[in-house]
Amino acid sequence: MKTKVIRLASRPQGLPTAAQFQFDTLDLPATGAGQVLLKTRYVSVDPYMRGRMNEGKSYVPPFEVGAPLAGGVVAEVIESQHEALPVGSVVVGNLPWQEYILSDGKGLNRIPTDKAPVSYFLGLLGMPGLTAYFGLLDICQPKAGETVVVSGAAGAVGLIVGQLAKIQGARVIGTAGSDEKVAYLRQLGFDEAINYKTTPDIAQALAAAAPAGVDCYFDNVGGAITDAVYDLLNKHARIALCGQISSYNDTETPVGPRPETKLLKTSARLQGFIVGDYFSRWPEGVQQLTEWYSQGKLQTEETITEGFDQIPAAFLGLFKGDNTGKAIVKVS
Ligand code: NDP
Structure with missing residues (x-):
């Protein structure tokens, strides 16, 4: 053969x-x-x-x-x-x-x-869904009424993160790279969605979308979007560092603002993670995602x-x- x-x-x-x-x-x-x-x-x-x-x-x-x-x-x-x-x-x-x-x-x-x-x-029921599930629920732990930002929101992980945050009762803001994606995110129930490619000032757009500041940030992309979110962190904010796709093709180490002082002043928690860290809990994640999907609470x-x-x-x-x-x- x-x-x-x-x-x-x-x-x-x-x-x-x-x-x-x-x-x-x-x-x-x-x-x-x-x-x-x-x-x-x-x-x-x-x-x-x-x-x-x-x-x-x-x-x-x-x-x-x-x-x-x-x-x-x-x-x-x-x-x-x-x-x-x-x-x-x-x-x-x-x-x-x-x-x-x-x-x-x-x-x-x-x-x-x-x-x-x-x-x-x-x-949804595999690696990206589990990434969203553990990264958001274990690391960000959003509570009802809190503000969650997710970058790369219209991608495999991001669109599940946003919906899971809505299930938790949070206000959800997503960033994505086209007007069609932004429209799709609104249709999914995101409270705000921003096209980062056409918005002249991403920091201003995020600040306007998050008047009460940001309690949780699920970072899929890094770069300028992340720099802007760090300026909006509330006291005890939680950041799940999932991905940095904006720099995967860089040939030199990316440089940018140093976020440490912002984390210090807000007592924020920044945690990188790999979905494999949660390997022993995968069955729990698949079961819960399947249940929410079959109840119509999650779309993909x-x-x-x-x-x-x-x-x-x-x-x-x-x-x-x-x-x-x-x-x-x-x-x-
Ligand atoms: P996506 O389905 O989100 O696909 C990638 C998307 O990234 C593209 O559609 C594009 O959307 C966006 N993108 C590409 N280049 C850039 C850029 N320069 N700046 C901003 N956005 C960009 O992929 P996944 O959902 O599978 O993964 C999302 C992130 O999560 C990735 O960074 C990935 O590496 C990470 N990841 C981490 C895991 C972990 O265990 N920590 C596991 C799985 C994924 P747009 O049109 O919005 O630009």
Whole structure:
């Protein structure tokens, strides 16, 4: 059996280009004892993959040059010699970017096909949903009546953060990069939404949207938006430092205002986190998100690109704001 595979061709300097992705064909051996053959259905493209393209120590090892790129994948078992994974099972796991994958089943989670579209296990009911759930509820801990700001609000994590904050009774302000995204956030129930690309003065716009100051900030992007939010922090504000996408393609260490004095004066708490820190509590998170989804309290959105060959383009689109909600590639 032959499969297409996408390998990391070279490490990018700055914004990656198509040249970083090498399409290749791989021969897969026959399915052996204890193994399954998977057919890829959906591939998740995520901003953290940009970090893995760099050399150097991080919370996950870098991708190796010449090796397949990998990430969240939903796949169907089409051949099985594995007791717990019969043919027809749908699984999610961290898997290589291939159309077909041979696996020993380790690290694969079987997912229900009757609860929600299976692609949601890469978004709302998967890693991004859990990031929103633990980052907001564990670190920010918003209370009714408080003001929550979320940057990158119309993305996979951000739109769930905003809705979870509304469930907690907070006032929610989101920033996003287009008028369509802003309209979508208002439709979702965000109290205020700001297009950071067209607003002439983001600090002024945020101050106007948050007249009572900011109690919680869920930071997905960093940079100028974050600098502006720090000026609005209330006493005992909580900041969940989730992502810094505005600097992922920088070739030099970003510089900006030093926030320490602002944190000191407001007794604010800034905490970085990785969703994997909460691994032992993932079942709790999936259960609660599934419940809110089935009760109609949580909605989601996907930007689905069709075709295995489009995976690199969908990934690069994350840095141009092409996606509203979860960026997914439908492979089959
Ligand atoms: P998104 O679905 O939000 O996709 C990325 C979005 O980022 C784009 O659509 C774009 O939206 C925005 N963006 C791109 N470049 C910039 C920029 N220069 N300045 C501001 N916004 C930009 O991705 P996710 O929801 O999956 O991830 C959101 C953040 O959370 C990322 O930083 C990611 O690394 C982080 N993350 C962290 C995790 C953790 O464990 N700590 C786990 C998962 C994600 P727009 O049109 O608004 O510009």
